[in-house]
Amino acid sequence: MADLIHARWRKSTRSSSNGGNCVEVADNLLDIVAVRDSKNPAGPALTFSPAAWRAFIAQLAERA
Template identity: 65%
Template sequence: MDLTGAQWRKSSKSGGNGGACVEVADNLPGVVGVRDSKDPTGPALVFAPGAFVAFVGNVKADRFAA
């Protein structure tokens, strides 16, 4: 998947200390990219927009608790 042109952003809740953050790019048609902010040239995961929205909803609902 070519993510050229992706506009990466991280949560406003992320600290400014360069810690473990994920960045999301949702400006490309039909895909949402997710990458590690510490490795911006490394691999990225790609999701269909609906799958990403469902994942975020489940995280917010704490459905992945151990």
């Protein structure tokens, strides 16, 4: 399990201020990118390698 104690979580700039259905991303960690539900910050987080995260974002950008 990844140590997320130093994670700096951020939401999309397109996220509304009322919380909504958002995810938060922590990409400041050395070997992982973590993603969690903004409505449940104490809940579980998914972790990805930086390369896998970049590939995921690239696929999203292609489909936009």
